[in-house]
Amino acid sequence: MLRIIHTADVHLGARHDDLGDQAAAQRERQFAAFKAAVDLALAEKVDLFLVAGDLFDSNVQPRRSVERVAAELKRLAEARIRSVIIPGTHDVYDRASIYRAYDVAMMAGSGPDDGMVTVLDPDHPWVHLAPLDAVVHGRVFPTKRAPHSPLEGLAAAEAPEATWRVGMVHGSIAIPGKTDRDEVVITTEEIAASGLDYLALGHWHSAQNGRAGTTTYAYSGAPEAVALDQDRSGKVLLVELDEGAGGRTVNVEERQVGRTRFERAEIDAATVAGQPALVDLLTARADPDLVLDVRLVGVRRDDLDLDIDEIETAVAPSFLKVRVRDVSVPALTEGPLPPEDTIAGAFIRDMEARIRDLEAAGSSAEAAEQRDALRLGRLLLAGHEVSL
Secondary structure (H helix, E strand, O other): OEEEEEEOOOOEOOOOHHHHHHHHHHHHHHHHHHHHHHHHHHHHOOOEEEEEOOOEOOOOOOHHHHHHHHHHHHHHHHOOOEEEEEOOOOOOOOOOOHHHHOOHHHHOOOOOOOOOEEEOEOOEOEEEEHHHOEEEEOOOOOOOOOOOOOOOOHHHOOOOOOOEEEEEEEOEEOOOOOOOOOOOEEOHHHHHHOOOOEEEEEOOOOOEEEEEOOEEEEEOOOOOOOOOOOOOOOEEEEEEEEEEOOEEEEEEEEEEOOOOEEEEEEEEHHHOOOHHHHHHHHHOOOEEEEEEEEEEEOEEOOOOOOOHHHHHHHHHHHEEEEEEEEOOEEOOOOOOOOOOOOHHHHHHHHHHHHHHHHHHOOOHHHHHHHHHHHHHHHHHHOOOOOOO
């Protein structure tokens, strides 16, 4: 049996310009997730630790950041767990590559012959790990955009015979109309023809797996969210390759290492008593690791006065990030309408006719605007003060 921890897209050193004061904290969360992946590898006593690209967010990183990574790889090496890393599209192996500037293997205490830490590059597209009876293929290029698929000709690659053939690619699986402009693209047909037992993928930040021919492939996703809308990140993969009387099997198991959690909540506007009550309701969910996406839905009362910006500002300190959207709609007029020859009666009938026409035509956004105008008009005609 060959046991692997597969991770990718750690993006250490990401700037997170959109997070403001929280950026530094999120960078630490990303490193903590990488450390948690190493902890998991040690606890599970795996044989191999794979990083399928974008360990670093860019090639411009301070030495101290590389030293922190090397220290974690050294922990693995001291436990006789081998690591193999490929550059990605952020830490691409170009002339300015961080892997040219720093000898990560040497910094981790790995000698040139012990094979405990390996960074694959264009001149070294595979490594034979004899003690594991495995070959790891990871063709990369000196440019961000690949001149051809990294799986091209892989089945015929001149590498030693081994029980297990594992591949690493940082790129997208081809999806017509979606991945055409991606820098590195492979196809499921190429995966099936690769002759690999397992293909460790990076680039997509959500964990997922599949099978093409006899090859099992998987994206580990980012071990910690890089952008706070990636609700399938936060994981690494524990992969077990086994060979028995029944043939070869590959088992892929997701393991949580990231702290960031995601939650979507829909709140019926009809149940909201007012803005203070809504703020209290949301604050009751307080969690510094939670990204909360709230939608107000349904039909709201005319007198429900909410300022979404104020609500988000009030509850923001209670969460990692919070977003509140009001997609509720004002009700049409209930009960008997005022006489047609009155201002109120003419206004309501005219507005509701417009709303019906817009909704019938599928113009939901315009219809919602007209519903709100109807709500404000009803309040004004009833003598209430209105805030816009």
